Amino acid sequence: MAAIALDKIDRKFGTVHAVRDVSLEIRDGEFFTLLGPSGCGKTTLMRMVAGFCELDSGSIRFGARRIDALPPHRRNTGMVFQSYAIFPNLSVAGNVAYGLRARGVASTERNERVRKALRLVHLDGYEDRWPHQLSGGQLQRVALARCLVIEPEVLLLDEPLSNLDAKLRVEMRYEIRQLQQKLGLTAIYVTHDQEEALAISERIAVMRAGRLEQVGTPWEVYNQPANPFVADFMGVTNLLPGVVVSARGGRIEVKIGEALFAARAETGAAGDKVTLLIRPESLLLLPAQHGPPPNFASFEAIVARIEYLGVLTRLDLDLGGVTVRVAVLDKAPDHAVPGGRVSVGYDPARAILFPAS
């Protein structure tokens, strides 16, 4: 149970710069997620905390204690592996007791703690089972119990759910979060699934090519992405190329295709090339012959394509060369037909501008 401070961490593998100049503060008891595409350095960063990967430069502290020179077996972290890494030659109880043996815990106390840990992950009564008799979800629970029982300072989870099926994944991530909160553990969680990250994290760090792109709460990284990469990675979105036509008092007008968009931004001048971000669900298809609600802006476009997806319907609208995507709950209104013209309203506060890359 400790705060974790990473300071200016750097690591190269040959020519691959796996982690570049990463600095992070993770609070005591926080559930912190590293999110990013494959190969961005999430695993490397986590393994550095565990001690399985050396730093080229930088430092890692647990609380006030610097630990980056400590060998991995003396760091007191609990790591849950993607492949579970359950010892096949030991029973469930043997697996859970393993770390206690390493710490020389006497056998009566050991048995008691193993029993408690198994109860915590709802595996009471499984003590004498063998790993090959367990399902994937149960193995993952054994892996969790094995970490929790040693009362680690930090819980490290590297894509612990990626080998489970979709339904179990949702259940387990809830259980993991509950346990972490109950025990007040500091946890670092690695995933490349943005939904999973949003669902369980207190804060998320989005990584790209070894660098931190943004650190923030789930709401922040989703709604106020720091750059188009984060926006794109956090889910389906509109990143529309345009040119600023006017900028007055924090309100900026941008021409995108043939439409004019409004956005709030502090900087920007006429003629600037920009990328405008607006999420499909922030766009509102206006009923025929209706203006936008108060404080909303609007634009007109031609419907190019309609996809019915069950929970929602997705429309691709053509702005004259640029496609904008709109999501509506349930089905599209009757007047929206391919080739037809529709009006779309939106809150300019939801439109974010980035300088064009």
Next chain:
Amino acid sequence: MTMLRPQSVFPLAITALGLGLLGLFFVYPLFTVFKVSFIDAQAHITLANYAKILSKGFYQQAFINSFAIGIASTIGTTLLGVPLAYCVARLPVPGKSAVLVLIALPLVLPSFIAAYALVLLLGRSGVMTVWLQAQGIPFRSIYGMPGLVAVYMLTLYPYVVLPTLAAFKAVDASMEEAGQNLGASRWRVFWTVVLPIVAPSVMSGALLVLIESLENFGVAFVLAEDRPILSIEVYRLFAGEVGSNPASAGVLGVSLILCTTSVLLLQRRYLSKRRFATSTRAAPPIHKVGSALNLLATVFVWGTVLVALVPFFAVLVISFLEFRGPVMHGNFSVANFQDLWNRSSRPLFNTVFLASAASLVAALVGVPIGYVVTRFRSRLSHLLDMTAMMPFAVSGTVLGIGLVVAFNAGWLILTGGWLILVIAYCVRKLPFNVRASSAILHQIDPSLEEASINLGFSPVATFFRLTVPLMLGGVVGGMVLTWVTLAAELSSTVVLYSGSWSTMTTVIFQALEGTGAGIASAASAVLILTTALPLLMVYRLLRKHQLAVL
């Protein structure tokens, strides 16, 4: 994932120890052979030895013979092995699991006994020869090139079949389907898609055959008669009746090693190129073929597998026949075994003792080396890996000569006892032990070890607490395979044994040189049984750990 950090002395210690042992008992002895080949009687550096030996027609002929036999055996084995592997992998041949067991057997059964069996059957006065001649077929004998190539093909074909079989099985079905889908005929797909994928495996297997047939001593000794063969001339020059000539033996030995080592380096290249689609989703289907073709395939596969084992059965049967001198008679008796036993039971004891001691030590040295080269990749561990593989390319006679020259005087004297035999055996079997333990480790998820370290056991404690127990079954299986092949080790033994330390193989060897055919066959039978029984006992273990014999 690299775990090599400055404070982990464990891999460094193993690497240092491994390189030290190999340096002392492998590199240094070979270096002494190298040295004596460049030194004249006055201890001056000279090329005269080379000029003298290599200008003699007799030794030139030895080179020609060795390479002709090696290349012919390699081509023959490949032509036999690739279709066989294809039939087993892709055609509905009955009894496949039995075939898979039987295919691997020739690799661990003593090949010079197969050669000897062939002599008993098809030699000048062999059973089959006599019969053939009675039928009016003008067959003389099996000696020479045809016999050598035949025995190498029958005893070495698993080197090609086993990797090729694995490669055929690993070709993703969708790749073939894609080929056919693009309009290629099945035949064309085979040539343009499948064969290129398996080619590196075939090549790496074939090159092992080339090495083995170049360096083999026992088979050549039995079947070459007076034809010059490199591996035998090395021995004759060193231990010949006309007096030992280490310098000349060194010249031939160095030449032989240079050839086999370069082949081994080539083989390593092919091995590293061996890449299948690692994400094989669908195993390739078993083809449906007409019953005639299937019958043909069945006869071919089972025929080859059984013919390769016939010599061993023949020896078992013949050992119970009565001999008068070299001539066989039809009556069954146990006289041969009585003769063998009455002479001395010591060689059997020696064989068991030496093989047991050496397989234990080879595992103790080889397993940690295999662990380090598999789990801690670094430049140093790569060097260790390469060095530990090299003994495979060095013929036992040359290694033996090296050990004698290096350790018969000076600060460390080992000649004349059992220890030097154990050392030679360990060095000979180190490549297998390293490869086997590395194969076992590849089946153990490295994150298990990381989990153990993460839970608080140091890397050393993790190795002994977790890795060793997980590897144990495979290691025991590997030790039995080592034991079995060492019990039949001839080439280094004939150079190194002395006095009371003769083994079953040297008994056979002496009996072959003399006229003790009866004793030779009895000793061969005993040797076959001593090797086959342990194999049967650990068969399940070997299957479970998928222990490659290669």
